Amino acid sequence: MSAAILSRRGFISASLLAGGGLLFDLNMPVARAADGTPVILTAFIRILPDNRVVIGAKNAEIGQGAKTMLPMLIAEELDVDWSQVTIEQTHAEAKIFGGQSAGGSRTTPREWLPTRQAGAAARAMLVAAAAQSWGVAPDTLRTGSGKVTDPASGKTMPYAALAAAAAKLPAPDPAMLKLKDPASFRIIGQSVVGVDTPGIAAGKPLFGIDFKLPGMLYAVLETCPAHGGTYKSANLDAVKALPGIAHVLTIKGDGTPESGFDGVAILSKSWWTANQARDMLKVDWDVGAVSSFSTEAYAAQAAARRKGKADGDIVRTGDVDAAFAAAAKTVSADYDYPFLAHGTLEPQNCTALFKDGSIEIWAPTQNPESGRALVAKTLNLPPEKIRINFTRIGGGFGRRLMNDYMVQAAAIAAQVPGVPVKLLWNRQQDMQRDFYRPAGWHGFRAALDKGGKLTAFHDHFVTFGKDGKPVRSAELPASELPAGLIDAVLLEQSFLTTNMPTGWLRAPGSNALAFVYQAFLDEVAQATGKDLPTLMLELLGDPKELARGPNGPPFVTERAKGVIRKAVAMGGWADRKTLPKGTGKGFAFYYSHMGYFAEVLEVTIVDGMPKVKTVWVAGDVGSQIINPINALHQAQGSVIEGLGQALAGQQITQVAGAVEQANYDTHPFLRINDAPEIIVEFVKTDYPPTGLGEPALPPVIPALVNAIHAATGKRIRTLPITAEMLA
Template structure:
């Protein structure tokens, strides 16, 4: 993306009235759907800048970061800038992903340059309009806080006063961007734009949507979204007081009423008979058996030695005969087997969506990470052209990947189609939300390493067994290559020179699975960084120093590792029962190294400190980045300590937060985050803090002399106590 294009620049004029400047910016043509353009910036007559944020805001601060990009180059009055929520539209695609979706921590990365260019183009048009108004050269004009200034004459005009004139000008094809030395918002501090609305309750989350004469729905669901059920007492429930309709939907029935409590009690009264279910008879023993069979019976698919977590992975390596020969010839071998369980998302706001079918148009409104995909699916299911479907995004009360899925708007749409002309808000209870989650898959890994006579790491072969997220969702991968959501970075490519072989054995399980915060690395950081720790100890080396040697060609990663080691006091003497562990995760856009200090006394585990060193290049909002890393650590800590979903009789054995142990304030140890400045291009931060905490904690426990943890969660072996 190298140009700001003069296309659809008046699309938003009708929204804010006369005298409004609306600016669209262009995206490169893509294979699917062609080029998309849209107006995100509008300047009202009073000078207020309205910015429609193209991504979903679920607490991670995208509204704040993207608004800063626009305001920095536009040079507007930041205090008066208003940020609006988006709707599904190709105008809002993320250029780095080619879609309108908020996932993979790709928001700042994808929009960093396009939004800055859009802001700079708008500023250039305002300067040109001011110069024409005063009859002076444009290079004599400057801007400040939403005003165009001619210093020689002392004249000033607000952006609002010039908006109408500026709107008539062509959008410049090339614009100069500010030097980082001139940034006043990027990298600075200010209260978040969404903070006041959330504190006062004015922010609209999905569950807050209210419309006149709205119906509210509750669900009675099958044990699996693709199960077939029937209700034996359907007529009786339809006749219950206050019930307006009982609608068959995917996975069960939606009961509609004027009040949620009425709908909920009626839904609970439905007596469902399961006719068929893909998970019939599945329990923990069946899952374990499926993983064993996968290793024994499924031909493994190889995965190249590249970094899946980048949007454009770099492939290489994977010579199986050479790796196996190197392992066979190695003077010493290290073998280990690891397990992680299924994990629930458990976002604070349960799934919900509102919808209406009226006058031949279907409108959906709710907390969605992928509105473009929801819109396409809704159009297909309703048999409507795409331009007759509108999908509006509210604030999200947490997502973690769950609200990236498109399953939960479907019942709302189906219910709305059954009562045309009326809004329907379908609220999933916490029990519905957890029972029908798209879980992070359970995985088992078998790793073998060969160590030379000098202790050097020669080769690693790691095999992983579990479900394929891509298979469950019907997405085709590359022929002959393992699903990257299972096998990516199972062995770190940054550790060199080491021969590597990664393979995936796909298990025959039909449990609903989906993306969970940090996707592949949520499990593979634990496997990779635990095993490298074991290899180091088997070689008689310090685990930090061993990693450091393997990172000789990766100065950026090594710098973060060094910082984390220094922060935890790696070389300081330790008392008996005290251990320190270190681990890292990385991709093209970031490096996150974490270290943990623990005290272990038999089954009692006390986490004394957690430190993190983080480098994601240019940071638009450093305070937000620090919060993302701290929050990601706590999210990953919960999974490492208590996470895990058991299954019995084809259903997940969890119902509400009483079955999901969450950390309280007393459970969270001191967390220190060091942000490492670098000149690298902006990278991702939202998921980076989650993966390293589990291996760092397991490595610290081993260092304390309490044995090697190879199975999560840790609550199976330890009881957490305050440090």
């Protein structure tokens, strides 16, 4: 954001509201995206006649705190008290509000400067109005608690009293905006309860699943159990004749999971009635092209491919073959992990009303503009004929970056114009129609010289792909450590085919790669007679910055070393050998979504299974923790989710192209009685703040399996962990 480009034209406009309030419409081209187009921030700040302030929250809220955090930034620079602020959710409209997606822990780094500038711009206009009224220089005035004060005369005016004058002033010069010194922050850095938390605790209808409209019909949608199967025929008339059924409709998909596969929709005034009728539906699906896919077949294919020649290189540096030939010792191991479902607590849902050639949508979406484009294509509508309203999201974790449920609801609503339609999946459908975290298999080798130094590293990664490219979320970055830290590195890949839709799961890619890389490096460290923190610190070496792709900031080795040292100090790493038999500590470090995290975990084997006692988390997400209580919860939630992926028995398996798991009993999540104590501390560094929704998750899984090895001597190289692995 240091290269932000501000534009005076269209930067800010102000207008009077009825009753004397002031509306600031802030439109700031502030930076350039990867494709060179401007990233626009537009927010609304309304100052009401009683000096209350209404701030528009423009991003989707999935529990990551953006609906509270972004207004905090505006309120800080506007210099009002938090008690004066009311927050309103905006609708989704990129042309008005700019980027509104929620994913990749990008909200904080993307909005940190421009959102603060929005508040500072409004404050500058109010100060200028006061200076003009009093005949003094603006820089002699002070602000606070929604008032402008002249220290010399003692005069004070609330912002509301300056509304009329401020509305007549020209926009401020962006180059002259002065942001607050962090030392003077009164809102940023303080723990603020989420704006929706009281309503959630009171059971208020905030989520998409709660939304209702008068005259609304509920829809259930049956699709082929084997992903990609196509519709042939069904007993539509028999189902339509059932009591309470309003419509039975067929939906034609375009063959892609994003736009939706073929399906049969059943509509009723009662969701229960529609869902019961679904059990009576008999559909003949054509599954010839997709019935051969199975978990057993994938495993056999991967085992064969991993031993053979790879399809291609991801990165090759140095003379890997020569380094292995000259090695004093080599270490090798095979690792793998399964498909995973998101399992959001709130099943996928969407409400749509098609009327007069336009459609209005109420959706718990993380990525509204993608949904708009898909709906426009499906219904052959101009994008401006589609209005998308945010509902709060009952669990996203990346699942709601995909908008298949929005497209399906729109396609159904378009067949019953003028009638609101609410599509709601049941739990089985939600589990079996996901965009899954892809499975993967890794064949590792490491070469060590006589002094125990790592001289070469090789990973043959087998995953899923098509046309020479990995499927969504199956990418292995060329910068995956230890690449960039040693001379000879070969990362190569081979592809299997699948009918499984894949997608981003919290800390995409990293949630799996951290496990296999940090667990294998723990094996390497043991072979050198060292522990993993020591090996990592040696590999990181002298201070340097490593490129991490064309769009991201560089990887700073000193930041990594900082959290490693912090975590081992927090977790009493030096005393780990004094633990009783059957108890062990493990360590892992990972860089994910611009966050540096190291974690130490203590585990005890109880009745043949690991019981995690404590996790110590050290994180570096830059110079400022905007909302400390939310930051703590994000880190703790990430750790719990990661432990669930490893310990709870989570995996998605296929037979004849269809997913077997149907509910939380077969794809379980960590229960509260299994949650450990989680101690979180942040290492503040002189870098812009970055996001916290994801980077604390990846290290906990390798820290767990490394702790299990310390406690039992057994290596866990596949997930999920079972009692048989420790027997």
